[in-house]
Ligand SMILES: Nc1nc2c(ncn2[C@@H]2O[C@H](COP(=O)(O)OP(=O)(O)OP(=O)(O)O)[C@@H](O)[C@H]2O)c(=O)[nH]1
């Protein structure tokens with residue numbers, strides 16, 4: 392049981408430790424506080440009057456708020472000086488979130504100056520998923536009862552608890568006298584509350600068996616509103632393509648990111664609250680994170696955190712079908728993971744699988760350094776072999792003197808759709824990012840009887856992880872070795888200009904210069920005449936098509952023929968058209 396194991400974890404190290412800001416306290420006062428650890432705490436009541444009065448008296452004497460946390464077995468597991476917020480458990484000290492929504496801890500806190508729980512107290516209630524938060528309003532002057540013992544310090548009691556309603560989040564009782572609260576049956580209260588949560592939880596799980604994701608991102612103040620929106624919407628698409636469901640998006644816009652957690656403290660707390668409220672089990676960050684940032688975020692949020700690169704690698708891992716694809720993805724994943732192993736493994740192993748932990752072919756990623764290093768070396772050797780193999784294939788194609796055009800472009804631009812429409816290739820088309828991983832080559836007959844080979848390739852994305860470019864060098868050579876490129880652009884995506892730039896950027900970063908490019912604007916069926924006119928003006932040589940319904944194909948075929956002819960000095964004239972029966976070169 393998650394809760395029981397946590398109890399042991401709490402109790403052993405710190406039976407006399409006092410939490411929270413207590414620098415000014417004298418040793419004798421600290422000893423008084425640590426005695427609270429061994430005081431009996433009732434199991435089936437919110438608290439006992441004796442305990443409440445003792446705590447309130449100490450609080451009045453020290454003139455500071457105090458907190459005591461107890462588990463369901465009636466053991467005091469933490470004593471702290473300060474407010475619930477100042478003494479709270481960090482997410483990694485709490486039991487892992489599962490169907491049981493509550494953490495099995497209740498907090499009794501004193502307040503000297505106020506009336507019931509403050510906003511900060513309630514935030515701490517939600518962050519720790521406490522069974523209940525009991526607030527004692529303390530009178531500075533109590534009295535000594537006849538026959539010993541202190542009394543009269545507790546003026547009123549408020550009970551706050553979480554509710555499974557994302558709008559209300561919590562409820563706070565009306566103030567009650569101590570005698571009334573200490574008579575209430577805690578087991579019954581808890582049983583009802585847990586039933587409510589369980590019902591809500593079951594409803595949610597039935598609703599969706601996908602990973603429940605929160606997005607966080609950071610932007611500098613120079614980033615425009617529009618650029619932010621485009622980036623965030625792409626991030627949402629990436630998560631969806633990885634099989635996750637985005638519950639909420641958080642971003643921060645500042646001069647400088649926080650070096651330890653990327654986003655600042657206030658924002659981080661907002662995200663942590665949301666993780667609890669919405670039952671998220673993964674946080675995806677739009678920026679690349681250092682291993683210490685990832686670790687700090689995981690500790691603060693209590694769920695796994697992956698960055699954009701890991702997300703992309705995960706999608707690749709899911710898509711890889713061929714041996715070649717799997718090999719390259721695994722290499723990229725391990726190369727990315729290797730320098731990030733310090734610190735992260737711990738949190739990962741505690742929190743289990745899901746997005747960012749998958750290897751190609753549903754295997755789990757290895758996290759042992761030595762094993763990884765050996766594996767990387769082996770995979771690199773295999774990718775080298777692959778490269779040699781692909782080079783032989785290309786040489787064969789060149790001998791046949793059929794020019795090769797590679798379809799390149801941003802992911803989801805419609806490259807596979809176009810290949811299918813032109814050649815009937817039957818490649819997978821999907822409204823997902825990175826649907827295609829393995830290059831497919833098909834023969835295309837042109838109106839003149841000439842033929843070219845068309846190769847569909849993996850889609851690009853801005854800030855493509857360099858590990859991917861390296862690991863996919865065998866596949867990307869299909870692009871560098873092609874005689875010419877058809878650069879397909881999704882004109883219906885508002886970010887199309889950025890996409891063109893991102894693709895150019897990646898092409899320029901390849902180790903070998905690529906051939907000439909023909910720009911093909913796709914999805915014109917979804918584009919207004921203004922957008923099209925603008926693109927025509929900006930790119931007068933481009934071709935406009937709809938791969939889906941065949942618009943513009945005639946013009947495209949003609950352009951290809953013309954283009955081929957004008958580049959004919961690159962290839963000797965076709966000796967015999969239609970040479971070679973083999974068209975599927977995979
Ligand atoms: N409306 C419209 N949708 C299109 C057109 N061409 C492609 N699509 C859709 O766009 C989505 C992506 O198409 P794909 O052909 O898989 O795109 P891709 O460039 O191969 O994508 P990756 O392999 O992921 O890089 C699919 O849902 C297609 O049906 C078009 O001309 N018009």
Ligand SMILES: [Mg+2]
Pocket residue numbers: 806807808819820826827
């Ligand atoms: Mg594709």
